[in-house]
Amino acid sequence: DAGVIQSxxxxxxxxxxxVTLRCKPISGHNSLFWYRQxxxxxxxxxxxxxxxxxxxxxxxxxxxxxxxxxxxxxSTLKIQPSEPRDSAVYFCASSFGQNYGYTFxxxxxxxxx
Amino acid sequence: DxxxxxxxxxxxxxxxxxxxxCNHSTISGNEYVYWxxxxxxxxxxxxxxxxxxxxxxxxxxxxxxxxxxxxxxILPHATLRDTAVYYCAFTGGGNKLTFGTGTQLxxxx
Numbered sequence: 001d002a003g004v005i006q007s008x009x010x011x012x013x014x015x016x017x018x019v020t021l022r023c024k025p026i027s028g029h030n031s032l033f034w035y036r037q038x039x040x041x042x043x044x045x046x047x048x049x050x051x052x053x054x055x056x057x058x059x060x061x062x063x064x065x066x067x068x069x070x071x072x073x074x075s076t077l078k079i080q081p082s083e084p085r086d087s088a089v090y091f092c093a094s095s096f097g098q099n100y101g102y103t104f105x106x107x108x109x110x111x112x113x
Numbered sequence: 114d115x116x117x118x119x120x121x122x123x124x125x126x127x128x129x130x131x132x133x134x135c136n137h138s139t140i141s142g143n144e145y146v147y148w149x150x151x152x153x154x155x156x157x158x159x160x161x162x163x164x165x166x167x168x169x170x171x172x173x174x175x176x177x178x179x180x181x182x183x184x185x186x187i188l189p190h191a192t193l194r195d196t197a198v199y200y201c202a203f204t205g206g207g208n209k210l211t212f213g214t215g216t217q218l219x220x221x222x
Contacts, residue, residue: 004156031208043157043200043212056209089154098145098204099164104156 004105006092012111018080021108024073025094033102034067034077035091043091049075082112117201117213124219125195131188133216135201138182144205146177148186150197151215157200160186191220 005024013019025032033048047057049069057067064083069075079086089109095102118136125131137146145164149157161168161175163184168175174187188195198215205211 033210037154042214045209045211048209050208091156093156093210095208095210098208098210099162101159101162102147102210103159104149106156107154109154 004092004094004103006090006105006108008108009106010109010111012113013082015083015112016081017112018078019082019086019110019112021077021090021092021110023075023077023092023105025075025092026103027073029094029096029103030072031095031097032069032075033093033095034075035093035104037089037091037107038087046077079110082110084112086110087112117203119199119201119213119216121214122217122219124221125188125191127192127220127222128190131191131195131218131220133186133188133199133218134183135185135213136183137201137203140181140203141205142181144203146175146181146184147202147204147210148173148175149200149202149212150195151200152197157212160199191218193220193222196220 007022034046037043046059047067052069067077089107091107093102093104147162148160151157161173163175176185198217200212200215202210202212
């Protein structure tokens with residue numbers, strides 16, 4: 001199993017541009033999570049999906065952020081327009097359920113200049 | 114959701130046991146306790162989890178107090194490669210995993 005796969009690993013973009021982060025969860029996992037990590041705020045849950053349906057997006061900071069999960073093997077996190085304060089490492093994780101562990105991807109380091 | 118308190122940093126001598134505490138006084142009955150570690154900016158790595166009983170695996174042991182208000186992660190023989198930030202975390206609210214602020218463990222010779 002290749003684990004949770006995120007792309008790109010690094011993204012540098014100019015303020016105002018659209019950014020799309022991608023995630024492929026582990027096959028068979030029915031829950032997918034997007035986290036953001038910064039020095040100031042630590043690991044924050046942005047949104048999570050169960051069976052491709054968004055369940056809790058209360059962590060999404062602003063309307064500039066949106067996430068989709070069109071099928072069980074793919075999810076995107078989009079920021080439009082991006083701002084310098086969005087610079088962070090974004091992690092995707094997937095799980096069978098709360099008693100089965102959560103597997104994280106390697107993350108996407110986003111820098112908005 | 115439970116709120117967590119962890120020491121900011123700890124030191125441990127190589128070969129000795131590292132005991133990392135986490136307070137979670139507001140934990141509810143259906144929230145699992147999870148421990149992860151993170152080395153540099155890699156993705157968090159799963160270590161162990163439990164609900165009420167103590168747990169042990171090849172990496173570590175998890176001791177949960179009877180009232181479930183605190184837990185301790187034990188690395189029985191710490192090595193230099195165990196230097197990392199260790200997070201306790203909690204499930205709840207339908208399956209989401211919420212992280213604490215983490216403890217920077219430094220293992221030294």
